[in-house]
Amino acid sequence: MELTLNVNGREWRGDVPGRLILADLLRDRLHLTGTHLGCEQGVCGACTVLVDGEAVRSCLMLALQADGCSIRTVESLAPDGQLSRIQAAFLRHRALQCGFCTPGFLMSITELLDSGQRYNREELAEMLSGNVCRCTGYEPILDAVLECQD
Amino acid sequence: MPRLGLENSRLLITGNGSYLADLEFEGCVDVCFVRSPFPNAEIARVRPPVGSGLSGAELGIRPLQLESRGLVSVPWDPIAIHRVRYVGESVAVVWGKDRYEAEDAVDATEVDYDRLPDGIPVHPEAPDDVLFSTTFDSGGFEEASSAAHAVIEGSFKAARQSALPIECRGVAASHDSASGVTTVWTSTQIPHLVRKGIALGLGVDEDLIRVLVPHVGGGFGVKAQVFAEEIALAALTRRINRPVRWIEDRWENLVASAHAHDTGVTMRVAVARDGTFLGVDADVVADVGAYSVWPFSASLEPATAAASLFGPYAIRAIKYRARGIASHRCPVGAHRGVGINAGVYATERMVDTIAHELNIDPFDIRRLNAIRTMPCTTAAGRELDSGDYLGLLDRLASASAYQELRRSQRQSRQEHRLVGVGIGFFNEHSGSGPSDYRRRGVTTISGEDSARVVVTHEGRLQIYTSAAEAGQGHAETYRALAGRELDIAPEMIDVFEGDTDACPKGTGTFASRGGVGVIEAVVQALRKVAQLDIAPGTDVTHVHEAKQLYPSGAHLAVVEVDADTFVPRVVRYVAIEDCGTILHADIVDEQVRGGIANGVGCALLEEHRYSAEGQILTASLLDYLVPLVADIPHVELHHLTNPSPGTTLGSKGVGEAGTIGAIAAVSNAVADAVFPLGVRLTALPYSPTRISDGMPEALPDR
Ligand code: FES
Ligand code: FES
Numbered sequence: 001m002e003l004t005l006n007v008n009g010r011e012w013r014g015d016v017p018g019r020l021i022l023a024d025l026l027r028d029r030l031h032l033t034g035t036h037l038g039c040e041q042g043v044c045g046a047c048t049v050l051v052d053g054e055a056v057r058s059c060l061m062l063a064l065q066a067d068g069c070s071i072r073t074v075e076s077l078a079p080d081g082q083l084s085r086i087q088a089a090f091l092r093h094r095a096l097q098c099g100f101c102t103p104g105f106l107m108s109i110t111e112l113l114d115s116g117q118r119y120n121r122e123e124l125a126e127m128l129s130g131n132v133c134r135c136t137g138y139e140p141i142l143d144a145v146l147e148c149q150d
Numbered sequence: 151m152p153r154l155g156l157e158n159s160r161l162l163i164t165g166n167g168s169y170l171a172d173l174e175f176e177g178c179v180d181v182c183f184v185r186s187p188f189p190n191a192e193i194a195r196v197r198p199p200v201g202s203g204l205s206g207a208e209l210g211i212r213p214l215q216l217e218s219r220g221l222v223s224v225p226w227d228p229i230a231i232h233r234v235r236y237v238g239e240s241v242a243v244v245w246g247k248d249r250y251e252a253e254d255a256v257d258a259t260e261v262d263y264d265r266l267p268d269g270i271p272v273h274p275e276a277p278d279d280v281l282f283s284t285t286f287d288s289g290g291f292e293e294a295s296s297a298a299h300a301v302i303e304g305s306f307k308a309a310r311q312s313a314l315p316i317e318c319r320g321v322a323a324s325h326d327s328a329s330g331v332t333t334v335w336t337s338t339q340i341p342h343l344v345r346k347g348i349a350l351g352l353g354v355d356e357d358l359i360r361v362l363v364p365h366v367g368g369g370f371g372v373k374a375q376v377f378a379e380e381i382a383l384a385a386l387t388r389r390i391n392r393p394v395r396w397i398e399d400r401w402e403n404l405v406a407s408a409h410a411h412d413t414g415v416t417m418r419v420a421v422a423r424d425g426t427f428l429g430v431d432a433d434v435v436a437d438v439g440a441y442s443v444w445p446f447s448a449s450l451e452p453a454t455a456a457a458s459l460f461g462p463y464a465i466r467a468i469k470y471r472a473r474g475i476a477s478h479r480c481p482v483g484a485h486r487g488v489g490i491n492a493g494v495y496a497t498e499r500m501v502d503t504i505a506h507e508l509n510i511d512p513f514d515i516r517r518l519n520a521i522r523t524m525p526c527t528t529a530a531g532r533e534l535d536s537g538d539y540l541g542l543l544d545r546l547a548s549a550s551a552y553q554e555l556r557r558s559q560r561q562s563r564q565e566h567r568l569v570g571v572g573i574g575f576f577n578e579h580s581g582s583g584p585s586d587y588r589r590r591g592v593t594t595i596s597g598e599d600s601a602r603v604v605v606t607h608e609g610r611l612q613i614y615t616s617a618a619e620a621g622q623g624h625a626e627t628y629r630a631l632a633g634r635e636l637d638i639a640p641e642m643i644d645v646f647e648g649d650t651d652a653c654p655k656g657t658g659t660f661a662s663r664g665g666v667g668v669i670e671a672v673v674q675a676l677r678k679v680a681q682l683d684i685a686p687g688t689d690v691t692h693v694h695e696a697k698q699l700y701p702s703g704a705h706l707a708v709v710e711v712d713a714d715t716f717v718p719r720v721v722r723y724v725a726i727e728d729c730g731t732i733l734h735a736d737i738v739d740e741q742v743r744g745g746i747a748n749g750v751g752c753a754l755l756e757e758h759r760y761s762a763e764g765q766i767l768t769a770s771l772l773d774y775l776v777p778l779v780a781d782i783p784h785v786e787l788h789h790l791t792n793p794s795p796g797t798t799l800g801s802k803g804v805g806e807a808g809t810i811g812a813i814a815a816v817s818n819a820v821a822d823a824v825f826p827l828g829v830r831l832t833a834l835p836y837s838p839t840r841i842s843d844g845m846p847e848a849l850p851d852r
Contacts, residue, residue: 037171043770096621125779138779139784139785142779
């Protein structure tokens, strides 16, 4: 079926099977492998992308459901090699170890930061409960977000 | 990842990592496994679609078998041929041009099973289902107990859990018929052992297998087994002569990779009136699942649990029996601390039980019984070479303001709040080497660690090791070390891991080998290079035979349990750790913090459950609960650094300490919080359900 969407500022048009999930479209057809799959059960958040500015689990969305939408993946955060504030803060706070959860966290956090709202630690902990990290114990991730809200 | 460049974190943070599922291969097919829906059945017939599937019998992999002391050797067909023994065991391999088509091929596969009745042995070779059994007796327990003020009993159970890296496993393989070499990319922690397992399964020389490890999204032990899928993909690519890949999904990961723990410890402890521990008699029973995992075998969990009982305490008499029992459940393998988690958890819960019974403060009873002299050989035969156990406890008391904590706990209790304080005091064995494996009678694992250092003609330094990075920061540690040893700038250093052709042979990454044998091999190789004046062309390999070392720690958790919902929450956490000399301060902190988060999950949330019919009930992350941001407290972390004489630099390893300490401290804190309700918690996780199930029938007015 015919599908048109905008990914990281570029138009993409193609024919996709009805059962193709958005994450597989991004990873396999567009070769944007920064979006990871950690569960395909909607829990771990590793597959989080922004669809029209809203954080969405790309493992639970069919590609066709994104028809006409604008999508941002982790690859959009440092377009010309210049790390975004949150990426730089992640490195500074050592908020990643294996890095597998990181793209999902970055996209969830980008949505929060883009909203312009400021949240305290407890609020952030609740708001990031859709992303799982097994390596870091989360503390440095929260530190990085708090720094970027300043 | 074969090459761990200086820009590695930057690659990961921009989405440019190369994890297994990101690799692309020309002409590759996607593979799925057809898995048994039954826990116990004979396979009558397997008919995968012609041209896109093979049964276990058609794939022709040789059964693998393990021999070691105390172990009943049972054959393991990586793809089952005659009988399935747990839900999720593979019976056939199928493929398609993408994952979707491969899943269609799973649906199109016809398998006839003849269900087997309960009550017949899991393996005919083990009629009583005991796959592993060992005993130890230092002597003296009977005398100790007859002279004792009391012999106190307790029984504690560690839950069946998953290591749960956020990246599931994955394997890709391709075969070059000209050279006869099969290359296998796999998200493993143990590349050389995987090569060995594949070679055995295929019946070919190890030289004809090359194992490569891409970026790995966390391992935590579960990627330190040789799995059926690794052998099966190697066999398949040789058969169909095209590249193949399989990406594990989370259902497979939860159901059919390897589980962990599931160990119960029953103890009798002889104590003097003043609380001195005189002797311990323990029975350790682990449900090891349907098979002995390769290469660690069914001994892994029960043997390590038993060996860690009462580790940091000065006791004169200890005896135990430890058994691994087969069941129709997923095989049990390694997870961050393996059986040490269950052994320390049971010990520390027991110590609190004794303290309560004798009306002694939990801190005081630990201080009274802690080992005071180093080095020493314990009653259980462990050779402790360093450490300051009283120092750990005293630092814990001062850092947490322990007396003050207890005062405010009493205050909270008067306000009918359920607040508990728990201590986890432990030592643990790391870096097991050749002599340790020989002592256990394990012949499959060499126990060696190695490093090769090359000075290129351009003057760059290349470090190759037998370890395999999965997020621990090996390269950063080696670069810092090489900088100190040879005064070389980090950007001049290239690190390579996870390539059995390029890297020297060794045991891989688990049990904190990175901080023990591997780092020792790197240090020795670097020093030889220094002696050779870092001359271009220098090429030095050092193989190290490590011996077990004993990192130690003392953790404290404060938990508040909601009086209405019984939801426990860790409100404060203090950890004192001693991993000897700190090799890299940030990385040590990260390992401890991450380990503690893992331990909080094990203590409060995580548990695999099976129905009475043997169906697994926790096949998704909606049912298997993992800790989220709000579950993890801020960790107040302090270090003692008592160097080990067993390594040149004095390091002892730090990968598991956080998890081990946290399970004990948090479980004791929850138990303490609900003690006034009359609830006695013994089986992990200490969840709201366990607490409400433990409520005495007649609920006293709160
Ligand atoms: S992969 Fe989508 S939530 Fe886990
Ligand atoms: S960094 Fe490994 S899961 Fe988060």
